[in-house]
Amino acid sequence: MMENLTELYCLMDDFCKDFEPKMHEILLNNEGVHNSVSGDFIF
Secondary structure, eight states, rough: OOOHHHHHHHHHHHHHHHHHHHHHHHHHTTTTOOOOOTTOOOO
16 A cells, blocks of 8 residues: 555656646746736736
8 A cells, every 4th residue: 555655656746846847837928918808817
């Protein structure tokens, strides 16, 4: 059981290390852009 938890943790850690920089890039590229449907800022 503990091996499965360790494997899951490692998989999630690898995913976050790859995803987080991409998420920040997308957020920075969309900073200050208005949502044309609601008129609200996209965060």
